[in-house]
Amino acid sequence: MRVLVTGAQGKVGSFAAKAFDAAGHKVVGVDIASPAYGPQPAGILPYLRADLTDFGAAIGAVHAARPDVIVHAAGIPGPGHDPAAAVFANNTLATYNIAEAVLHTGVARVVYISSETAPGFVTAERPFIPDYLPVDEAHPRRPQDPYALSKSLGEDICDALVARSDATAVSIRPSYVWAPRDYAHVLSPLQEHPDRHFNYWSYVDVEDLADLIVLAATASTAGHEVVYAAQPDNYVGRPFATLVAEVLGDAAPPLRELDQEDCAGIRTAKARTLLGWAPQRSWRQRLAAD
Numbered sequence: 001m002r003v004l005v006t007g008a009q010g011k012v013g014s015f016a017a018k019a020f021d022a023a024g025h026k027v028v029g030v031d032i033a034s035p036a037y038g039p040q041p042a043g044i045l046p047y048l049r050a051d052l053t054d055f056g057a058a059i060g061a062v063h064a065a066r067p068d069v070i071v072h073a074a075g076i077p078g079p080g081h082d083p084a085a086a087v088f089a090n091n092t093l094a095t096y097n098i099a100e101a102v103l104h105t106g107v108a109r110v111v112y113i114s115s116e117t118a119p120g121f122v123t124a125e126r127p128f129i130p131d132y133l134p135v136d137e138a139h140p141r142r143p144q145d146p147y148a149l150s151k152s153l154g155e156d157i158c159d160a161l162v163a164r165s166d167a168t169a170v171s172i173r174p175s176y177v178w179a180p181r182d183y184a185h186v187l188s189p190l191q192e193h194p195d196r197h198f199n200y201w202s203y204v205d206v207e208d209l210a211d212l213i214v215l216a217a218t219a220s221t222a223g224h225e226v227v228y229a230a231q232p233d234n235y236v237g238r239p240f241a242t243l244v245a246e247v248l249g250d251a252a253p254p255l256r257e258l259d260q261e262d263c264a265g266i267r268t269a270k271a272r273t274l275l276g277w278a279p280q281r282s283w284r285q286r287l288a289a290d
C-alpha cells in the first residue's frame with residue numbers, strides 16, 4: 001500500500017511513518033519543515049515539503065505521492081503556543097485541503113488524527129465536567145477553544161468527505177501522546193498532582209498509537225468511524241473510581257463500565273473491537289526501561 005503521512009517530521013507522524021515502513025508499505029512523508037538536502041543517510045523515507053494550508057501545495061503533494069491512504073497528522077498540537085486564530089486557521093484549513101485533495105484525486109481512505117480535546121472538556125476555557133466517565137465516542141462534542149474546535153471540525157470535514165465521495169475515513173482521537181523519551185519528565189509532575197484532572201489521567205504511547213494508525217489505514221471499515229486512543233491504565237497508578245471520588249467529590253459524573261480497576265478516563269473498547277487494537281506499552285514499563 002502507498003501511504004502519505006502528513007506531519008511526518010512531528011511526533012505522531014514520524015512514528016506512524018516508521019510503523020508503515022516496518023510493515024512493508026511504501027511511505028512518503030509531507031511536512032512544512034525543511035527537508036535535508038544532499039545525500040540521504042540510509043533509512044530516510046521519501047519526503048515532500050508543503051504548507052498544507054496552501055491548496056496548491058496540498059494537492060501537489062498528493063499528486064506526487066499517489067497514495068492509497070493519507071494519514072493526516074499535520075497540525076499545531078495544542079492551544080498554548082500560537083495565537084488562537086493561527087491554531088484554528090492552520091489546523092482547519094490544512095484538514096479541509098487534504099479532504100479536498102482526496103476528493104479530486106480519488107484517494108480511497110483517510111486516517112485523520114483528531115484529538116481527545118474534540119469533545120471540549122480537556123482544554124475548555126470555561127471548564128466543564130464530562131457527562132459520564134470514562135468517556136467514549138458517544139459523548140457529545142462541545143469544543144470551546146480554537147484547538148479543540150479545529151480538531152472537532154476536522155471530524156466534521158471527514159463526515160462531509162465520505163458523504164460527497166467514495167472515500168472512507170477513520171478519525172483517531174489520541175489522548176496525551178508520549179514518546180519513549182517523554183515519560184521521564186512528563187510523568188512525575190502529573191503523578192504529584194492528580195488534582196489536575198484535565199483528561200482524567202489518560203495518556204497514549206506513541207508506538208501503540210502508530211500501531212493503531214496502521215490498523216486504521218489497512219482496515220476496510222465503511223463511512224467515517226471515530227475511535228479514541230489511550231492506554232488501558234491511568235498514569236497515576238491508582239484505582240480510577242477512587243481518583244474520581246477524591247478529586248471530583250460531589251461534582252463527579254456517573255461512572256460507566258470500567259475495563260480494569262486502574263483504567264483511565266477514556267474507554268477504548270471501540271478501537272479494540274472495530275480495528276483489533278491491542279496496546280502493549282505502559283508508563284511502568286517505559287520508566288523501568290529508562
Ligand SMILES: NC(=O)c1ccc[n+]([C@@H]2O[C@H](COP(=O)([O-])OP(=O)(O)OC[C@H]3O[C@@H](n4cnc5c(N)ncnc54)[C@H](O)[C@@H]3O)[C@@H](O)[C@H]2O)c1
Pocket residue numbers: 006007008009010011012013030031032033050051052053072073074075076077078090094113114115116151173174175176177178
Ligand atoms: N501530541 C499530543 O499529545 C497530541 C494529542 C492528541 C492529538 N494530537 C494531534 O496529533 C497531530 C500531530 O501532533 P504531534 O504531537 O505529532 O505534533 P508535532 O508538532 O510534533 O507534529 C506536527 C507536525 O505537523 C507539521 N505541520 C503543522 N502545520 C502544518 C502545515 N500547515 N503544513 C504542513 N505541515 C504542518 C509540523 O511542522 C509538525 O512537524 C496533530 O494534529 C495533533 O493535533 C497530538
